[in-house]
Amino acid sequence: xxxxxxxxxxxxxxxxxxxxxxxxxxxxNSTWFMLILGLSCVKFLIVAFQFMDLKEAHVAWKIILGxxxxxxxxxxxxxxx
Numbered sequence: 001x002x003x004x005x006x007x008x009x010x011x012x013x014x015x016x017x018x019x020x021x022x023x024x025x026x027x028x029n030s031t032w033f034m035l036i037l038g039l040s041c042v043k044f045l046i047v048a049f050q051f052m053d054l055k056e057a058h059v060a061w062k063i064i065l066g067x068x069x070x071x072x073x074x075x076x077x078x079x080x081x
Contacts, residue, residue: 008050015043030080037076041069 019039022032048065049055 005050008046012043012046015039015046019043033080034077037073041073045069 019036022028022036022039025032028036045065054061054065
């Protein structure tokens, strides 16, 4: 269990550095912003499932979280495009 936590932490650090580097570019267009938003959604899911123990929660909570992420990402995508 400790091994998966360490791997998740390393992946989160890599994703955070990637998002930081991508957002520091001068010309960030909607495609870059969608990539940054997608990576942030992945980070949110990793934190929710790994560190908040949502992987052991009831299926309804997993569906609610997935639906929330989908609606959030879709709404921002529609506004940007």
